[in-house]
Amino acid sequence: MRKRLPFFACALVLLLSLQGYSQLAPERLAWNNLGKENWNKTEMQVKKALRKDSLNLGAIYTYAWFYFTAANPKFNIDSASLLAHKAQQHFSSFTKKDKEKNLRFPFDSLGLQKLRTYIDSTAFNRAKQLNSVEAYSYFINNYASSSQLSRAIELQEEVAFLDALKENTYQSFQAYINTYPQSSRAEEASKRYEKLLFESKTKDQKLNSYVHFLEEYPQTPFKKLVEQQIFEMSTASGEVKALQEFLKINPSSAYAKQARDFLYYFLKDQPFQLKTLLTDSLANVLALEGQTWIPFWKNGTYSFLDMKGGEHLSNLTDSLDADILCDGFIGDILLTKNKLWSRAGFLLAENVADFEDIGFGFLLVDYASGGTKIIHKSGLICLDEEAKLVGHHFLFSKNDGASLYTLTGRKLLSGNWSEVISFGDVIAFKDSQGFKLVSAANLGLHANAQPILYTNYFDEVKSIDEKYIWVKKGDQTGLLDLNLQFVLPLTQQHIEKAGNTILIKSNKQIKTFAKGKAGEPYDDLQLTESWMLGKHLGQYHLTSRSNNKSTTMDSAYLLSFAAIGYRNDSTFVFVNTSRHYFSGLLEVTLLKNANVSYVMVSDQNNKIVVNENGEKLFSVQADNLECVSADYFTYQKRDKRILINKKGLIVPLPDFDAFGSATTLGIPVLANKKFGLINRKNDRIIKPTYNRNLNAYNDKLIVAYKNDAYGFIGWDDKPIGKFEYDEIQYWNDSVALVKHNFSWRFLDLSSFNFRLGKISEFVSFKNASEEHFLIYKQDNFYGVLSNRRGVILEPTYTSIENLGNSEQPFYMTDKYVEEAEIHIVIYYNQTGKQVRRQIYEEDEFEYILCK
Template sequence: MKNYIILFIFLTLCIGHLYAQSPSRLMRTHEKGDFTKTRELIVKSLEKDSINPAAKYLYSILFMVDPFKQDTDSARWFINAAISDFEAVGPDVVEDLHKSGITKDSLNNQKLVVTTDAFARAKAQSTVHALDYFLQYYPEAPQTERAIFIRDSLAYDEAKDVNTWQSYKAYLETYPDSYYYRDADKHYQRLIFLDRTLDDKLSSYIRFLKEFPQTPHRDEIEWVILTRTTVDHKWESYLSFLRNYPQTHYRKLVTDVMYYIDKINGYPRYTEFLGLINREDSVNQVKTSEYHLLIPFYVDGKYGFMSSKGETILENQFESIDENYYCGGITAEWLLIGSGDASRIITRSGDELLRQIQGFEDLGNGFTLVDFGKGKYLYHKSGFRVNERIYQDAEVVGGKFIKVRKEDDWGLLSALGQPILEEKYESIESIGKFILVNENGQYHATNIKKLAEEIKDLNIEFGTSFEDFEVLGDTLLLTFNGDKEALYDENLSLIIPEDDHRIFTYGASWYVKGSEGYQIYNRNSDELINQTFEHLDVNNGWISIKREADWLLVSQGYKVLPRQGLDSIRLINDHAAFIKKGDTLQLMFNSGRVEWIQPDEKLILLTSRESTDPGKPEYIMLFNNKYRKVLSSEGQILFDGDYDQVDFLTDSLFTYKSKGKFGIINAKGKTVVSAKYESINEKDDLILLLEKGKIGSYNPTTGGLIAPAYDSRITSFANYFSIVKDGKYGLINSQNKTVIPFEYDEFMMWNDTSFLVRDSSVWTLMTFDNEVIETGFMNPTLIAERGMEKFIKVMKGQSFGILSNKQGLILEPTYNDIVNVGIYKEPTFFAEQHLKAAAFFVVTYFDRLGQSLRSQAYRPEEYSKIYCDQ
């Protein structure tokens, strides 16, 4: 057909502008259905006149009907040419054409027939190529928009069949105006994101975000980066994320977490924190509200909360509150309001966080486990849910992680809910620098640093397993497998390989006892490392080593030069070691002093038998049958003499025995108490003396001595001494003079000038000059202490009051009951008076100074809704 068109064009150009056949004849012949004759006339007409609307119009028609149907493309060419010629001919020709029924409308109708047929053919083929061909060669067709839609749809189906980001990218580049552009772009963005991060490594997510900063998956990627770079739950890690992604969708969540980290640490970075947020006023308000101790009040059937100063924090607006709040002293950040399934959680500012809950458990470190009845969910105190999983239990581990329990197994989460260990372990615990995991009776070890690094690529690995363990000094892990032991440092680097040996530590050194002897690790001396010794003894001051030919003594602090060539060594304590070489016996001190020991001398340590303080004084005594010599820890001679016995008494005092009697001597050898007592003992900083069955005392602070004259133990009481005589208490002074007569059943210290005494069931407040201040009290009960100030609840008759050792009687005993609804260190008093005649309970709240904060009258049924039954 294309050859025919070319031939026609050639003939047209050659013939010129002749117009031989009239339109009417052509139309009549065509209307008779003589298509062969029509074609002959058309060809002749075109040969004579190239500008020939009628001939070209009819030729277009012939190409669309049988039996001359040749090609729709040819029909398109001729109708377009006919329309062009129609525009080119003069008025006379147009008039003849109109007479023959050839008008602009008939030409356009034919064109529509042609394009409709072409579109139908392309649509029937249902290929992108067919539709592209139609659009290329029929650009003016009214079906163009529909053809484009079908073409784009077919191309989109092809891209979906391939379903790679490359196929969608090609589609987007080829069809930028497609109806399916958004869907294709959505698939492209998702698939290229998945492909580029297929390895699930943190570096891949970071790299992808740099390459595609406008990705619709930015929030998802930022979340991965955030949760994997902040597993260590450090302020600096969250700050680094904000600096790298300042416009992040999670900025508020991150700053909320940072606020709680700073809060737990005492707000050391609060000013810096305020520079990270745009809500300084509201955060300051929250911070201020946290300092308030909340106390409930009940007015007009509604609960509210006030501070310990009486300031209203939350107006009375709540129908019910947790009954545990009735006793006040509320320091919690979240408040449980309502009851049953209607319970809800609000903040101290009154903002509702959660509703339809049954309760919550504060886990500490800013985390809470909330019970919704159907299950428990983890929440951060700022209000966001950590994840969407239900747990039976949860605990904070190491201040960084949350261990969670499902059924009987434990798993581990980061603070932002990033799963670290799945729920399949019998136990997970944090000890020192280590996190120990028990799986089927075998332990694995990891640490915060290791987990934070491995979670970046979700590649948590345990390097070893063991049956049992011991954490030494927070930074060393000693593992046990049967009879085998190994030692790891805080980075879980192997220090001592696993073997059948015993490992023990002192200071910065580790020691191993194996079948062939002892070895030392982490010493600076090459002489010791990688050697095996027959015997070894060690403490914080010394190492004694049995070598093949001799003994070696080494000072741990290198304060004295090593001593070698010795016959034997015995470590006395951290300060001194006994050494023997031939007939020479010596005490070697870490101070460098040396004390020579005679063959008949024996050695014992003098120290407190009760104290467990590692820094407690220790003295060495050398003695024989004739004398005793006491040395300090530096090796200095403190005193010596022909004592029968010397024993440790206090840090600076010793008892000595001479001629069967005991006395006291100080560290300078000066006699403090002569030797005339049957026994001497120290109790509560007072030294008790026994002589002829009577008890006396010596005060080492004042030097006061009370001669033995009493049957019971003497105790210090302010600047005096409490004595029991004939079953009654009294006070004496350091001169053994009676200050308070022996008439009372009990004493209670109160302040510098007064004290409480009990006579039978009645208590009296009196001065040390035996003057009565108040009397008639019963059942004094300590209910608060603020620094040095004490508050006791006292009863007089059937009424209660409050007595302070600083202020005196701050609440007169006129109340039916008094309860501390503050806290023990910051009291607020709930005082109730029952007006029986009016059937009212009048409740007044008082601060620690006795100032009234709030007063309210209640009917009995109302009073039960606010009364604290402690």
């Protein structure tokens, strides 16, 4: 305040110089006493003047200085401010005459403004000294016209921010943002608020906290991090159902794609479930899989061609392995020039030395610079170390100790395990004490800080089928279900799988185990695919495994697809759902050859034959009935071999020694070192008079050999055409491929004239529907033929290769133009449609050749 006294002193001198002008008024006396620091008289005289005239400007002005004088015990900045403001307001409303009158008092508008300025500055300094939100708030509210107002606001915001920092809670920053939304610190406060809010609401790092946080604050800047936590924790078990549930609840999550990518590779063999997952990108991956792509050379690099002429992985590399050049690109991952590419053209990794597909969409990638990573085929880097896949649930690493990770690389736990094994959705940990089991679902919950519920230790564990786990402790064994509950308690018993049935052997008894329950005890038990036969207390219990119907026999045995029983001097033959009854205790045996089996019931000389469907075919008087094929049987009668069909009818046949392997059309027969043939459709017989085996070409023609050459005969054993061929191969029913005079020709079987020209060499193949293809050479040029479509490619090419397979041929043809030293390479699909044409110089052509 002392810096303001010179002005006050000057004003006092001016007042004293005017004393002779008139008798002093109370306000002038007050001003005089103020200069003398006579505080009581000053205040008394000011109040006297104001009682007389409440608008006495001199009195108000003096009163303002009274409160603004630092030595005054009643010094009060706020009172001084109110009075100075009042004086300024009154002065501004005065007329010119009033202002001139008041000029006799030591102030004018400039003086009043200066007073206000001094008071505001002092009040501002007071607020700065207190340096609190309240102090600045008081100044802002009471000194709104001060030139320091904006600075006071800035300082108030800064102090409030520092206060929020000291408290450092999301509530403190939320309050700051609400109170000071325009502050320069608002953005920083907002960031701190969001971070502290996130940390506070999710401090327990539990799944529910993250879920509730995202529900309550969907616009949080930590949304992706929260979504990541939700994804990793809710799918930590690696179970299909966990991933499906995540997608159902979080369809728009940033990690929904990764969930779909995982599921795609889990469910590739289950099209119905896969269908619901397919986005456009996954549908594209699925569409590309399994195709063979052919490499071609263009502008100094390789690209790939699909069977429809589409171009893929364009200009990817300038070198390819020999197996890809020879067989095409068949897989879904390509390693070239130390880069790992997906079939969809996504670069998965660089600087790669080698990789291994470890299943379910995961790759073990070794880097040329050292180190190994687990990478998913979708591009996700799952783990920065070597690991093996445990089922499709977890990653097990022995890098610096044994650790188990989720598929996303989140560490679940560590231990001293030598091995971690998957039994479906059950995981076994092996250490020095043995094996302990836990469900994958429970392990997944450990990511959410839930305890792990291990079983007790076992000495041995193995999966006995998809529903149960066999365990052994000491000399006791038992069965656990997939919930790790005992369905067969540990005891001294032997548990084994016979076909699709679990057997329990203990105390010299055998039981079956199915649907979580053990069956009746038997002293002995036999099983086939169709029947179960148990013996107990001298009786045999026969059960059909198709309908679970049972019957009791005095004795019984199983015979391939049949069950044979005896009761009350009667014989029963059970086949499929049929039951055949025979009087007497008869012998029942299996009658079979390499391709078919029948049941044969022997009643003395009478043989009854039953097929696999339970149908009784025929009965015949025979000593030694044999099965020749599915539809022919033979037996000996009076030193003569008799042939009968499956209706039991005799097929007239001269003496024969043996039968050959049946084909669709016929059965070869041999007699006296000569060959004949039986027509399987109508029992017609070609007598055994030929030196080589007869081969039925079609319903009408038979390939036969005589006079040192091949030709055709009919089923009437009469020649059709000449016997003049070195070899005959089937082409179709109307044309045969024959070798004649050292060349191959197509023979028209209606006119027995040759078609096309001579073929010097060929390569043949056929597909599953028995369509035959021929890449053949004629007059030094190559073409392609089909036995159903005819000419696919005319013989005009220097070479032809099938770069596809027998089911989907894809032809690369080459026309070499010697004059220009160029190769015109044209690619054709299986129908002969051109899909690409490329011209290569001689040195370029080398790049696409299989070496």
